[in-house]
Amino acid sequence: EVQLVQSGAEVKKPGESLRISCKGSGYSFTSYWISWVRQMPGKGLEWMGRIDPSDSYTNYSPSFQGHVTISADKSISTAYLQWSSLKASDTAMYYCARHRSGSYCRDWGQGTLVTVSS
Amino acid sequence: DIVMTQSPDSLAVSLGERATINCKSSQSVLYSSNNKNYLAWYQQKPGQPPKLLIYWASTRESGVPDRFSGSGSGTDFTLTISSLQAEDVAVYYCQQYYSTPPWITFGPGTKVDIK
Numbered sequence: 074e075v076q077l078v079q080s081g082a083e084v085k086k087p088g089e090s091l092r093i094s095c096k097g098s099g100y101s102f103t104s105y106w107i108s109w110v111r112q113m114p115g116k117g118l119e120w121m122g123r124i125d126p127s128d129s130y131t132n133y134s135p136s137f138q139g140h141v142t143i144s145a146d147k148s149i150s151t152a153y154l155q156w157s158s159l160k161a162s163d164t165a166m167y168y169c170a171r172h173r174s175g176s177y178c179r180d181w182g183q184g185t186l187v188t189v190s191s
Numbered sequence: 192d193i194v195m196t197q198s199p200d201s202l203a204v205s206l207g208e209r210a211t212i213n214c215k216s217s218q219s220v221l222y223s224s225n226n227k228n229y230l231a232w233y234q235q236k237p238g239q240p241p242k243l244l245i246y247w248a249s250t251r252e253s254g255v256p257d258r259f260s261g262s263g264s265g266t267d268f269t270l271t272i273s274s275l276q277a278e279d280v281a282v283y284y285c286q287q288y289y290s291t292p293p294w295i296t297f298g299p300g301t302k303v304d305i306k
Contacts (some may be wrong), residue, residue: 108295110241110297117282117284117297117299117300118233118241118297118300120233121298125293128197128291132292132294134294135192138285168240170240170241172288175229175246176246176288177231177246177286178243178295179243179252181239183242184240
């Protein structure tokens, strides 16, 4: 069974750093890309960027380029989304999803809620 | 960038009636070399991640009830729920996966409720 298991909810203060994770199992981790998707409270889905775990090549949406970093450690089948300095506006649910190049997202993680508040 | 729009923003349909959601892309998502539309539909219920319903514009995902169907080509697409059930109350999103570099964009979503 394919599973994407994300790390737990986080509460952080503005200016703090954070890394959340997405661990894949039940499939060849390097055969599928991982995308990250943001959903702000009560809002829609926003694609942030993706990584190819086989070579760690990344693409970012222009809206998120420079604000977050996507990485992966294929030795432990885990992708990451990180911030160096959080803002209150980063408060959102973040989902990871797996897909092939030029393809739809069949499998999703359960989501990680990030709350940034002073 | 390919911009996705959806209409209506929300709709309320009686149980057993048809629900129709429209999705429009700012440029064609039909790839001429394989004649495939790079368009998917997702269902999201409160507190849950999105669930894939339809891909390649009209291919139903395994396990998805056949009351859900997708149609359209190029820039205009439709998701139809032929006979709305209580469990279909959700927000529905279209998504294009055509762009290069490999970018994904979602529509703003359509909320479906029971009338």
